[in-house]
Amino acid sequence: xxxxxxxxxxxxxxxxxxxxxxxxxxxxxxxxxxxxxxxxxxxxxxxxxxxxxxxxxxxxxxxxxxxxxxxxxxxxxxxxxxxxxxxxxxxxxxxxxxxxxxxxxxxxxxxxxxxxxxxxxxxxxxxxxxxxxxxxxxxxxxxxxxxxxxxxxxxxxxxx
Numbered sequence: 001x002x003x004x005x006x007x008x009x010x011x012x013x014x015x016x017x018x019x020x021x022x023x024x025x026x027x028x029x030x031x032x033x034x035x036x037x038x039x040x041x042x043x044x045x046x047x048x049x050x051x052x053x054x055x056x057x058x059x060x061x062x063x064x065x066x067x068x069x070x071x072x073x074x075x076x077x078x079x080x081x082x083x084x085x086x087x088x089x090x091x092x093x094x095x096x097x098x099x100x101x102x103x104x105x106x107x108x109x110x111x112x113x114x115x116x117x118x119x120x121x122x123x124x125x126x127x128x129x130x131x132x133x134x135x136x137x138x139x140x141x142x143x144x145x146x147x148x149x150x151x152x153x154x155x156x157x158x159x160x
Contacts, residue, residue: 001029001084005039009077010067016060016080023051023058026082033090036060038070040078045070048091089119096135097126100143107143121153 003022011017026034031051038045049060072078087093101108111119122142129135142156150156 001026001031003082005079005081007077008080010062010072010074011059013074014061014063016062018051018058018060020058022082023053026051026084029084031084033085035083035085035087037081037083038062038066038078039081040070040072040076043070048085048087050090089123090116091120091123091127093123094126094135094139096132097123097139097142100136100139104143104147107146110146111143118153122156125153125157 003025006019006022008016008018026032033048033050036047036049038047045066047066049062052059052061067073070078101111111122114122125142126135126138129138138157141159145156145158145160148160150158150160
């Protein structure tokens with residue numbers, strides 16, 4: 001499933017208002033989370049996003065990092081296209097976290113017991129680091145803390 005490309009601009013510091021017919025087509029098919037391709041001039045950025053409904057409008061968060069990567073400002077119009085999200089967690093799992101979870105059955109069971117949103121939160125914590133070795137180190141720390149019974153995301157990266 002994919003939408004036709006459509007033109008859009010920021011509707012606030014971090015918000016995109018999605019046309020009803022596009023949002024409803026994905027929601028009716030059971031796809032609240034989508035893969036998104038944003039294009040502006042000669043740049044393209046791909047990301048995962050959630051279609052949300054607030055005050056009768058369909059919205060998607062488009063943060064400063066994405067705005068900067070695409071090179072858009074509040075008055076710029078750019079193109080979006082939605083695709084069915086085929087990822088397991090609604091975001092791409094970093095290789096480093098996947099490898100650590102594969103090697104630690106107990107931590108993997110705990111991770112899989114969480115809600116989808118909690119899993120994404122942990123994945124985003126690891127994705128926040130660019131260096132692969134740092135991602136490995138943080139993944140190892142998260143798994144050790146999960147096995148210690150620590151469940152709050154900010155505490156998962158702490159050394160105890």
